[in-house]
Amino acid sequence: xxxxxLTKPVPDPASGGERLLPxxxxxxxxxxxxxxxxxxxxxxxxxKLVAAAGEGEVILLSMAPANAPETMRKALAMGATRGVxxxxxxxxxxxxxxxxxxxxxxxxxxxxDLVFAGVDTSDGGAGVVPAGxxxxxxLPYLSYAAEIEPDASARTVRVRxxxxxxxxxLEAGMPALISGTQALGEPRYPxxxxxxxxxxxEITTLSLAxxxxxxxxxxxxxxxxxxxxxxxxxxxxATRVIRETADVAxxxxxxxLADRRLI
Amino acid sequence: xxxxxxxxxxAPDGTLTKLSTEVATLARALGASAGASAGxxAGxxAGxxAGxxAGASAGxxAGxxxxxxxxxxxxxxxAAELARFLPSVVLEAGATADxxxxxxxxxxxxxxxxxxxxLLPASPxxxxxxxxxxxxxxxxxxxxxxxxxxxxxxxxxxxSVFGGKLITRSVFSGDHGIITVRPNxxxxxxxxxxxAVTTRQTPPVTSIAQVRVVDHIEAEGAAVSIDxxxxxxxxxxxxxxxxxxxxxxxxxxxxxxxxxxxxxAVDSGWIPYSQQIGQTGKIVKPQLYLAMGISGAIQHKVGxxxxxxxxxxxxxxxxxxxxxxxIYVVGDLFDVGRALLEQLRTRSG
Numbered sequence: 060x061x062x063x064x065l066t067k068p069v070p071d072p073a074s075g076g077e078r079l080l081p082x083x084x085x086x087x088x089x090x091x092x093x094x095x096x097x098x099x100x101x102x103x104x105x106x107k108l109v110a111a112a113g114e115g116e117v118i119l120l121s122m123a124p125a126n127a128p129e130t131m132r133k134a135l136a137m138g139a140t141r142g143v144x145x146x147x148x149x150x151x152x153x154x155x156x157x158x159x160x161x162x163x164x165x166x167x168x169x170x171x172d173l174v175f176a177g178v179d180t181s182d183g184g185a186g187v188v189p190a191g192x193x194x195x196x197x198l199p200y201l202s203y204a205a206e207i208e209p210d211a212s213a214r215t216v217r218v219r220x221x222x223x224x225x226x227x228x229l230e231a232g233m234p235a236l237i238s239g240t241q242a243l244g245e246p247r248y249p250x251x252x253x254x255x256x257x258x259x260x261e262i263t264t265l266s267l268a269x270x271x272x273x274x275x276x277x278x279x280x281x282x283x284x285x286x287x288x289x290x291x292x293x294x295x296x297a298t299r300v301i302r303e304t305a306d307v308a309x310x311x312x313x314x315x316l317a318d319r320r321l322i
Numbered sequence: 323x324x325x326x327x328x329x330x331x332x333a334p335d336g337t338l339t340k341l342s343t344e345v346a347t348l349a350r351a352l353g354a355s356a357g358a359s360a361g362x363x364a365g366x367x368a369g370x371x372a373g374x375x376a377g378a379s380a381g382x383x384a385g386x387x388x389x390x391x392x393x394x395x396x397x398x399x400x401a402a403e404l405a406r407f408l409p410s411v412v413l414e415a416g417a418t419a420d421x422x423x424x425x426x427x428x429x430x431x432x433x434x435x436x437x438x439x440x441l442l443p444a445s446p447x448x449x450x451x452x453x454x455x456x457x458x459x460x461x462x463x464x465x466x467x468x469x470x471x472x473x474x475x476x477x478x479x480x481x482s483v484f485g486g487k488l489i490t491r492s493v494f495s496g497d498h499g500i501i502t503v504r505p506n507x508x509x510x511x512x513x514x515x516x517x518a519v520t521t522r523q524t525p526p527v528t529s530i531a532q533v534r535v536v537d538h539i540e541a542e543g544a545a546v547s548i549d550x551x552x553x554x555x556x557x558x559x560x561x562x563x564x565x566x567x568x569x570x571x572x573x574x575x576x577x578x579x580x581x582x583x584x585x586x587a588v589d590s591g592w593i594p595y596s597q598q599i600g601q602t603g604k605i606v607k608p609q610l611y612l613a614m615g616i617s618g619a620i621q622h623k624v625g626x627x628x629x630x631x632x633x634x635x636x637x638x639x640x641x642x643x644x645x646x647x648x649i650y651v652v653g654d655l656f657d658v659g660r661a662l663l664e665q666l667r668t669r670s671g
Binding site for chain 1: 333334335427446450453461465475482485486502535536539585598601603620646649665669
């Protein structure tokens, strides 16, 4: 079982340091990068599936700045086998469409049975790249997975896709691309042994030239979308703190709701 | 701008989602004001009521034409519902309700003659469709719009990023684009007279990788969806267990809302993941967010801080929510919750 994990270093959402540069790109220097939260859930699932299969590897694929190996090491310490870093200064400022094309091309250089991606990322949050890669590469796309059950002998995979009233059971042939959620289960912490082992694990680098992609078709200049302005959100009204008995406090809430025409 | 195309979507029970009607209303406002000078914002963080303005001017000769497509064979009732909000709707019978995103995107891609922008719900299905459609067309995507307004450069799309810390405005570089729209961005307003529904059958694209739907499972005691709920009653660790959520359920029922939760409550198994709000759950924007026993840590805050009104009940006077709620009651969530329930029930008689 060979599983590729599409993973992205994101600014730590808990750092409070997420901000944009004047040109609209992410200011990566202002907050520490971490592995995107949803990517850790699919990585955990992939590690369990490969362990259960008794053979195979978990390969990280990331399109990121050249310093991304620092973040990738944590995922390697959790147990991923090796990493592939797609990096090129021409990629700076790429839109989701360019990201989709470049990752789709990189994926074609790797042999795999399954590709997993987090359902979205905490920085952009668009969640549209995995579906696009699947469409470009002709892979079945199974999204919002709460459970992933491959059948290696039948070369099929079943996914429980979360719906608004429960879930749908989907099935497709392998290879397939699956986006997963937190419902897949809690990711493990890297062990000391894992951290030591990660230092020796291989991270190979791919450039646009390696993929035969013209640099002028990606990056800021070729982006399909453009930031024209940004503002902080309007300040919320000051908080009214109520320290009264339950009945009085409830009465205050009811009055507030009535005033806002919510009841 | 050329014409705008709204993609409708179905709920699991086969009805049209409320969010589809909101996207239609927003598209009408965008199309109607496209010919005029820019200025009227269709939905915004400030909570405009652009919906009614759109209703009055939809179909005006000055703006862009707006139509809808519902890629779901046999969904006649849902198509008629979408046509209450759009002057014309195509029911695309070439896509079965169980078709996957790539298959439905191919059917939509075949319907883009004269269309400059496609608007979809920012739902799981809408995101899947937007990604696949972008790959098939090469058009850019601006996701999770919280408002749109016309400009000389086409639609300006407002987005809330970094968990609500920043509001950005972006445009498409070319003449085309795909926009997904968040729930509760506008209030859905039907047209004075419903539009026309036509049925079309685009041949399915057989080369696209197939995904079979093997089963639909209804969750035991399925909760009301929080996706587009007007009111959400949410609980955290302080609720203490699944029994505690019973009180929240009663409050949600009395208020006509849905029950949400923090990750801590979901991880404890008290409530399903589908109800989780926050960084790795859903981002919601209800008119009222009633937070019971929730501290409001950053991971949860990013999912709910754009709610129009926030009322919190918590024992801890120094929890983060005390800094951004409208009303913060320092007290026991069960005592205050039961008193509130009683007063709501008395009120409604």
